Amino acid sequence: MEIAPQVFENTTNNIAGLEAAQPANAVGNNSLGQDSFLRLMTTQLKFQDPFDPLDNQAMVAQLAQFSSVAGISEMNQSLTDIASMLGNNRLSDAKEWIGHTVLVPGTFAVANKDGVYAGEFELNQASDNLSIDLLNETGEIVMFAELGRQDAGPVEFSFDSKNANGEPQDLGRLRVRVNGGSISDLATWVPVASVQTSQADEPPILVTPIGNVLPSEALRIG
Template structure:
């Protein structure tokens, strides 16, 4: 049976419709697409030994293998294009969050544009003397509130920070401390300053004063 290599080895003879092989030091495109593969197989069939023709099953197997590889390559390209589109859509949607605040788990509170420090938590049991403190990096109490008797359940807090003229006052990052009760699921509202892309077409990243946050980590948006 005449093989593909046999065709190129005997290509110095100018058979009708057969292109002369390039010299060994020739350069060119080394890729083999589906059209090139089919032309090569057609040439092979055309010049095969009629007394020892190519086995039908072998030919079908070659076609199936090439089609499978080509299909995987095209699917990979399609998935990459879809991922790029989805990534752009996610970034476009996330940009709409700029200027808003998001509720994220944690005990660090920052002021919004109105100078408000706010958040919420779950009080696991009733208490008679609940209070909340906001502390600076030195551990000093900057603001506090006495809530007194509270039933078990969700509790929201909001501190209004103003200067002497009544203008919003940003006092930086403050730590939330809960006294007189057992609390869980503490979360604070933080403003979204900007949005940036992540690597490998991943989800966009929301940039906040307490650090970077993925949209999936936000409990609420306000």
């Protein structure tokens, strides 16, 4: 009895046919997800050489390798999320600011532990008679300074509130008023009293006598 020879398809031609079916301008997303991997594995099984089938151990090794890579990718994403959260909400670092002063934009100044009110601003153009007043809540001038002739540029100021005995006084929150010139970027030094945590991955909040301040709003720390 004559047995008709079996005819097997040429895997090389089939693969070539698959390649030819792809558009010339086909592009991928340079990533291999779980679905793509399973489709690739199924196609590999479909077009395997029947005289040299895929080794079971090799297939298991490929699956294990894919699972390992997928796990590492997920772990990296988790670590990235944690690092981002810690970077935005570093409460331990912010606590180190307690007892220090920060330079923040604003018109109100507060005395530091030595009783000094200080700040700075940008003088937009030269002035022949520049002066600075510090006013209390009722608008009364508590302290003032005559600076006279000043060139355009940055100007720093400070007021010592010590009494006749040399003891520092806390006169409360005082409003800064500059007379005799056009200014911008007024900022004052204020002490950090405490630190509050914020919601989710938001940065911590610095609590000062003039209100809450974000660390990113501080121009400098003293």
